[in-house]
Amino acid sequence: MAVTGREIPRWKAEIVEELVELLRRHRVFALIDTTGIPANHIQMLRKKLHGKAVLKAVKPRLLGIALEKAGINPELFKEHLTGQVVAVFTDMNPFELAMLMDKYVTKTYFKPGEKTDKEIVIPEGNTGIPPGPMLSVFGRLKIQTKVQGNVIYVAKDTVVAKPGDVVSSDLASLLQKLGLALKEIRLRPKLAYDGVVIPGDKLVLNLEEYSGMLTTAHLDALKIAVELALPEPGVLQLVLAKAQRQALSLAIEAGFITPETAEAVLLAAVAKANALAAEVAKHAPELGLEVK
Amino acid sequence: MEYIYASLLLYKAGKEISEENVKKVLEAAGVAVDEVRVKSLVAAIKNIDIAKVLEQAIAAPVAAAPVQA
Amino acid sequence: MEYIYASLLLYKAGKEISEENVKKVLEAAGVAVDEVRVKSLVAAIKNIDIAKVLEQAIAAPVAAAPVQA
Amino acid sequence: MEYIYASLLLYKAGKEISEENVKKVLEAAGVAVDEVRVKSLVAAIKNIDIAKVLEQAIAAPVAAAPVQA
Amino acid sequence: MEYIYASLLLYKAGKEISEENVKKVLEAAGVAVDEVRVKSLVAAIKNIDIAKVLEQAIAAPVAAAPVQA
Amino acid sequence: MEYIYASLLLYKAGKEISEENVKKVLEAAGVAVDEVRVKSLVAAIKNIDIAKVLEQAIAAPVAAAPVQA
């Protein structure tokens, strides 16, 4: 990125100045690869993030220059400063930014030659398409149809592509005709920079995992609290329950029969006998023990 | 639990769970019988529907392994 | 857990779970009583429906054995 | 199940589960003893780790029904 | 259950579960003590590994689903 | 799990689970703070209903078998 020593046209210099300013004013920037992303998705994101982030389509080389001027080593991003790049400048937590971007989806049509990321189903029913050349498209896609009142009906829900399949031109045109914009576009940063580089695959967090950790931590804390018989109502309930279970266990083991323990004690004895019977039955089927 | 097993044995054999019978069974098993325990056992068991308990024991789940904590 | 068993004992005996009563029971058991713990225990237990908790504690699923014979 | 109860009684009483002992207990309970069954029972039980079976059987209070707390 | 609670209170307090101690605790809780029951409980408990029983009691509640036998 | 406990602590204390607060707590505990982890934690937790998670934590473990947590 040795840029110095070369004359930069004035309009480029202005852009660089603007980028430097954006970098200085924001704590965080992220890079998005917009190759193949429709412009309207970027527009939508720009609108949704308005006030929270600035989206700027940039030439990678100019961004590199700006980074250097802003005192950030462009080498950190070298491999990502290619192609069509949109830079996002923000003060948001980069993980929040990524999760927010992940929530905004644009639907569009699959193009011929694209790979699907999901199963595509042509739904049963009225297609609104008159019979004619399209009938053979249905035919080639092995979709059963019938014609009623001069309209093509799909006989039943039909899977026409599985995840990973390449979309044929027949399928692409059919989806267009049926108004099935099934391709979901969502953008994730390739990386974010917040003092350190955070790669894109780390940016979208597994919330279930965090919930799980919270649960585990809380349960562990409860275990300690119960063990200490911490005098808080929520904890004491568990402690009392534990004490009661232990008391009953002791009563059972001692065969201590009172009106309130009798049933539990007997039940335990029977359960144990059943267990033994089951075990004996394995060794001596001739006894015909029947534990049901 | 010896006293309990003795009672259940009597029940299954169709005998009355009386102090005398419980004592006889326990003694046959070589248990030094504690009169007091026999008394309180027999009294308590009178109030229980053993048939129902046995039914429950079977209906009751049967949990899998020892759930090791 | 001593404090808890003392409370349960009082509960079952139909006595109030008061600081004084809990202390009396603990002392009878030879436990050196910690006033602060008694206080906070008694305060916390006031907010609990003990009857319900005990019922649920026992009405639990139970591990019987692989009765499947 | 009488044979099982008799065995458990002996086991809990710390006595040997021998043919002779099982018979004695069963007879005390008024059960007409079937020598052959006693033999195979005793033989089978020799191969079983009773302690383990019992432990697994019931790790806990088996009170399905609210045992009236 | 009062008797059991009293015993566990003593156990947790590291005291001996003797007839005398159990009685003292029960009386402190205002329970009218039945000597006979105390005697038989104390006798029965002598043969039990309480620590193990208590441990198992907790392990239990996780009974799996009704495995239907 | 330090980061999680720091968050729970702040939650219980009624404080915001912000980067700054989490860091303060961790540092007070003598933990060398990883800025990126703090950031990702804070972002994730913003999207989680902690109250609900905690409530379910205790309801769940029972039925669900492997209570190992």
Added chain:
Amino acid sequence: MEYIYASLLLYKAGKEISEENVKKVLEAAGVAVDEVRVKSLVAAIKNIDIAKVLEQAIAAPVAAAPVQA
């Protein structure tokens, strides 16, 4: 629970659960610290084997008992 969370935070961070450390963590979280509680908590925690306690299943209330019997 704040005190417990603070203690586990220290525990997980490999730090000593001392009065001083617990206080420092609580204060960093903006909790008004009660010296007496910290003292008794730290003392009590010294007497338990945290690792072992965490290994155990929680003695939950068993609310959702599937087993009905």
